[in-house]
Amino acid sequence: MAERYSSFTPGGTGWxxxxxxxxxxxxVLAFHFFQLHFVNHAADVTFMGTQARMENIGYFLAMVLFLIAGTFHGVNGVYNALVNQGLTGTPKKVVLGVLIIxxxxxxxxxxxxxLAMSGMIY
Known part of the structure; x- marks a missing residue:
């Protein structure tokens, strides 16, 4: 039977x-999908409507956290997939640096x- 390998340490912080x-x-994706496809149909989504939603602090925070979580999840997944494929040494450090930047x-x-959509900055 093939040995299972993962770059994630089971129970580790990255895992x-x-x-x-x-x-x-x-x-949050379910909330986002519901908001923009059932409450506001795609054809009805406008710049002004987006600004109005982003002025709500709860919606604003949810979308910012969605951005941060999505970015981390995607980049961490790509990095670990590359490590699982055998990326090591200097190329591993370069890839990590590029992904972080x-x-x-x-x-x-x-x-x-x-912030611009919420009206907090201009």
Whole structure:
């Protein structure tokens, strides 16, 4: 029988955060989908409506946390998949650095847009 290998340490912080973000994403994605496909149909979603939703602090925080959790979950998954495929040494460090920089840039840009959409900055 083939041996199971995972770059995640069972019970480790990365393993736990991957599972917690997955659970959070399922809940927030369901909320997001419900809001933008049942409450507000896709054809009715407008810039002004988005601004109105983002002015609600609960919605704003949910979307910012959605961004952070989604970014972490996706990037952590990609990184660990690459490690599981045998990425080691300097290429592993380079990939980690690039993914961290890309994640920080994505989160910073997303928060900037969320703040602008909420009217907190201009």
């Amino acid at each position: 736990l955060l991957q599972r917690l973000t997955a659970a959070f994403l399922v809940v 890309a994640s920080v840039a994505l989160i910073a840009q997303g928060i900037w847009v969320a």
